[in-house]
Amino acid sequence: MDNSKKAWKLINGGIAVPKGFYATGVQAGIKYKDKYDVALIFSEVQAQAAGVYTRNLVKAHPLYLTQRHLENGLARAIVINSGNANACVGEFGDQAAFAMAEVAGTFLAVPPEDVLVASTGVIGVEMPLDKVLNGIRVASSLLLNDVVKGIRGQKEEADEGAHRAALAIMTTDTLVKEYAYELSCSQGGVIHLGAIAKGSGMIHPNMGTMLGFLTTDAFLPSEELQRILREAVEESFNMVTVDGDTSTNDMVILMANGASGITLSGEDRSNFEEMVKSMCIELAKDIARDGEGATKLMEVSVSGAKTKEDARKIARSICGSSLVKAALFGEDANWGRILTAAGYSGAEFNPNKVDVFLGKLIVAQAGKGVTFSEEEAKEILGLREVHISLNLHSGEEQATAWGCDLTHEYVTINGSYRT
Amino acid sequence: MDNSKKAWKLINGGIAVPKGFYATGVQAGIKYKDKYDVALIFSEVQAQAAGVYTRNLVKAHPLYLTQRHLENGLARAIVINSGNANACVGEFGDQAAFAMAEVAGTFLAVPPEDVLVASTGVIGVEMPLDKVLNGIRVASSLLLNDVVKGIRGQKEEADEGAHRAALAIMTTDTLVKEYAYELSCSQGGVIHLGAIAKGSGMIHPNMGTMLGFLTTDAFLPSEELQRILREAVEESFNMVTVDGDTSTNDMVILMANGASGITLSGEDRSNFEEMVKSMCIELAKDIARDGEGATKLMEVSVSGAKTKEDARKIARSICGSSLVKAALFGEDANWGRILTAAGYSGAEFNPNKVDVFLGKLIVAQAGKGVTFSEEEAKEILGLREVHISLNLHSGEEQATAWGCDLTHEYVTINGSYRT
Incomplete structure (x- = not known):
């Protein structure tokens, strides 16, 4: 990412970089041996918190619990497991989600209502609760050891734990997705x-579970956090999903514990908002790039739209088109499929005005093919990141969406996920 | 198909079985040598006609022409080419479509306004018009020779030509899709x-071009035909597409020339309506079965819905889910993905009431997994036709949709379609 003009910079580390935050991951053996599968994120002090959840009518059990526990806008910890979605298993699922919060609360000495819960993995199978709870117990004590180190001024050593948390939430992900930013405030201090x-099931993106957890040591009230998070999600994670639809388990949480002693206002607050959005976009792109079996990241930008929603619909429709995705895999400059996907997106535009670009190469002008160098097109489509852009020449609005190519590997992965 | 309780029966032949209809196909070399790629369908007498077209905002050039030529509800001939979609090529495309109608009209001695035009193939590339028009000339004379045979009482010999028409409209299809039905009327006569x-690009079904042509020797006014065709399409071809969205070129035409001397009324008319719907469903299932790279037909039935639209949305959402399709390919009884696809379909229902069946095997009850024999599930998923059904227990409405599995072969086909 180009951070050159930003008020913040990328630094080492991940979720536990903000003051007062700790995280760890353990191998609980939920689905596989030797795979980190239980993660804990913990704030030393009470934090303001906000959450955005799946719009799927079928919701996993932990989502109900987390929504309930976040009603007061406060949280201390998040416990997450991979390997089992804890979805569609009836009352057992609600009990299991609560047990996870309760055990984490007990071992971290916080009320269970201050613990949020997230799960990802196979749907419709009861989770091996004993293993999960054991994992939480072990994770709690590892984490408390890190807190002790932190108190002794050796918090950096705790970063390894935070990295294990990033590993523990992965399922078919092949890339670890963790970042940390530092913002110098105009009021002084950082x-x-x-x-x-985590997230990688992206071919028909509304089904790949996506989890995102953000922490900050700034202070903002939960209502503000909620608005900032919702807007950021709208421009990032929701732009790797079709129609804003999502899996049963999707969840993004933002916690702000104020441990920096800085309450954001003015320019700092708007920089913070931009920073959150930028972080979410970075993670969203990583998710698209890490699409199951994917070899390429596709970025689709639509400009000149009459409304923002039209631009969003078209960008997502193209990213979600299996034919576009397969053509990308085959490095075939099949722009007709791009225009077709725009056409059925539900957006309003005049097809006879649309220009289509692969990278900077124009392939269609005013809705009609132009002669272009196949060689140049092939070169552009051969890159690891392929940019497709459309100018609708119908207005001023624009939007960007992300996706990936559709490959043989995707079929292999998804033909045998459950068993 | 089980025709046992129907008033009509399946008979040999295809599009030229109804009296007064002739059809043929030729190899014009549009994209490949040795591939039939231009088809003609012709009625000896003026026919009432109706058409249903793609809802894609981006429409191929022949669609505009056909809509215009059908404004008076009358037609004599249809000319179709495969190998080039004649879409998104600007004015040339409109001129090419008109030239096709004009040449067919000239050689068949009918006004060009009575000729309908359809195309399928690659988008955004100008068609080799000379080859296409030459093909139409050759096809016209073959067809007129068949008309002569017909007048001499040897119409059966013309069936071979009709079969070539079925071949000529195919693109990546592997199955020829042609049927003929005979209905004995209660008023006497048949x-x-x-x-x-044609149609086979079905993974994300709204993009695979689908063409359908139906002929009958009954008489019905074009307004009636239009209603009957629209209703039949709604329950058939539109149930192999997601959200009713379609490719740039989709078109279904029904012509009724009255050559049987029978004007339909009463019971015969309702039987005719059922017969048209049944024909469209048979063709739609063939299209799903012939999905690019597909090895299985998936039939999804949703019952107990509050509204018909809810049932339709859920059935199509499941058929369109890449994760369900990949699981079907892998013969993995991953019913969680089925419920997830229902959940994001946009339909309203209570997830905690839903039963899910693979064939007759219940795999989830009241939204919750039940213990089932994996072996039995594997056996059901191993069949060439897999039936998935959901009972929502929320109302009386039902709908059925069709799809296919997602395979390695699909990716191969669509990674290199254009080049």
């Missing part, structure tokens, strides 16, 4: 933003 | 319905 995410 | 179709 604040931090840390984040981890 | 009428016939013939049909051909």
